Amino acid sequence: MTFLFTLYLFLLGLACGSFFNVVGLRVPLGQSLVAPPSSCPSCGQRLAARDLVPVLSYALSRGRCRHCAAPVSALYPAGELAAGLLFVWAYLRFGLTAQGAIGALLASLAVIVTVSDIRYMRIPNKVLLAFAPVLLALRILYPGEHPILYYLLGALAGGGLLLAVALISRGGMGLGDVKLLAVIGLVLGWPGTLLALMIGSLAGTIGGSIQLRADKRSGDGSARQPIPFGPYLALGALIAYGCGDALIDGYLNLFT
Template sequence: MTTFIYMYLFILGLVLGSFFNVVGLRVPNKQSIIKPPSHCPHCQHRLGVWDLIPVFSYLFTKGNCRHCGEKVSPIYMFGELLTGFLFVWVYSITGFTGELIIGLLLVCLSVIITISDLKYMIIPNKVLLFFLPFLFIARILFPSQSIWYYVLGFFVGGGILLLLAIISRGGMGMGDVKLFALYGFIIGFDRILLALFVASVIGMIVGFTLIILKKVQRKQPIPFGPYLALGTLIMYGYGDEIIQWYRYFLLHL
């Protein structure tokens, strides 16, 4: 039964991930997610059924459009696989509980903003506003701690990044601020603080690596949303264990 659930969630994630690609790539450009139908970004040819099978279509065509032969961005397959694996990961942590709903919503939001931020360095307000009521209602219905723990996480997460945005004078976008406030309400006060630390460390390592490899310039801005998402997901899944280890470490210094 468990294997069947994993397979179902993975396939569901692949299908939804394909849709999330559309949302993440079109919404920042103020385009409809319905019209026009999916098409090749180079030759504009409308994609058929065989072109829309998640992952397999990309692998079968070796990442090229079947009609014009131009390269198709790997971000499409990335979004599909990422969603599929994260859906399975969330279920492995939460099981069939109310927390599963929160985890799946968190993944959906994170995948969309990651695609959008990587492509355009934009975290669309429309995406945040869409997920806001669902995540708030889900967290209120299925709290694992006092609701004030999550309210405090909301204000601390958003407040810290707002302060950084003011200090950096535009180095931190308001989309990041709003996103992290919402993340704070999902995972709570102490977890959101560590999520920011984890995101910053990973972002710094990746940034330095890209500079060394000369993929980006020293002062070139890089999207921070994906790192905030990664830090939050890590703390969502393993926050209790990390906090316990951290407290043990402090007590035995």
């Protein structure tokens, strides 16, 4: 029974991931989520149902449009697969509980933000405003072991820290990242938010270094591309939500 339900959640996550791609790609441009129908960005041909099966359509077409053979971004199947795996993770980690539902919502936000930030270097306010009240309501109803102030301080600490960084760096940090960490703070509380920021910063440093090396090898080292920080913050948030208490306790035990 557990296997069948896990499989169901994976398939549900794949389907939701397809929608999350649409949200992440259309909302920053101010486009409708329902019109026009999905089409090839190269030739404009409307996609049929066979072209819209999550992950499988991409694999069968070998990552190319059936009509014009133009390459299709791997971002599409990556978002779908990530959503499927993260839905399963939330269930296996927390079960059918409020914490599991919050984990699935956090995963959904992470996928949308990652798609949007990678494609446009933007984290849309509309997406954050859609998730923030839902996550806040769930935290009020299901605060767990902590009072609601614990999570409000997380939002204040996360948003405040990155806002200071954004002001000091004079554009080096986007305000979308500031708002994202504030929303993450509603889920994690203040210690978990700091942990998410630390993990995200470490992952971003590693990812940025790899990207710079790749640019140099390809001859593009002179034109440095900005590095989206949202995906790394999302990764840090998911790790902190899943095992933050264990990581913090393990760190503190090093000094006792």
